[in-house]
Amino acid sequence: MEYYLSNISGVAxxxxxxxxxxxxxxxxxxxKEHGAHYAVRKFTLDPQGVIPMHVHKYQETVVITKGKCKVCVADKVYEMKEGDFIFIDANVKHAFVNSDSPLEFFCIIDYADDMSIKTLDEECKGK
Structure with missing residues (x-):
């Protein structure tokens, strides 16, 4: 496909x-169904929403577009807000913990041979 045009509101x-x-x-x-060698995803987290500590074999870049959250990556904790972005390499553990308002971010990933996600039995701690 040469191009694809849509609107976020129409995506499941x-x-x-x-x-x-x-x-x-x-x-x-x-x-990849659109012919891309990467994926662009939009995440929305409710207040106090969580994506727990996990790892996967693909790289990702996250761009915060609304709200603020805590991001645990490797063994560090960062506060991120609208306009902040982070690159997370393959096989680096990470988690997202939302604050008390809605959070939105875009996440761009590559397609690895193995797209599975392994949840880790660790909490995202820190302030």
């Missing part, structure tokens, strides 16, 4: 399929 929103997630939703905007 489903619960994040990572075990232990709560109040977290995903929309797959651009995928």
């Amino acid at each position: 929103k489903t619960e994040v399929p990572i075990k232990g997630s709560k109040g977290a939703y995903i929309q797959w905007l651009i995928t």
Whole structure:
């Protein structure tokens, strides 16, 4: 396909399929089905929503577009807000913990040979 044009409001929103997630939703905007070698996804987290500590074999870049959250990556904790972005390499553990207002971010990933996600039995701690 040479190009694909759509609107976010028309893309299905489903619960994040990572075990232990709560109040977290995903929309797959651009995928390999559109001919792309990467995927663009939009995440929405309710207040106090969580995507727990996990790892996967693909790289990702996250861009916060609304709200603020705590991001645990490797063994560090960062506060992120609208306009902040982070690159997370393959096989680096990470988690997102929302604050008390709605959170939205875009996440761009590459397609790895193995797209599975492993949930870790660790909490995202820190302030």
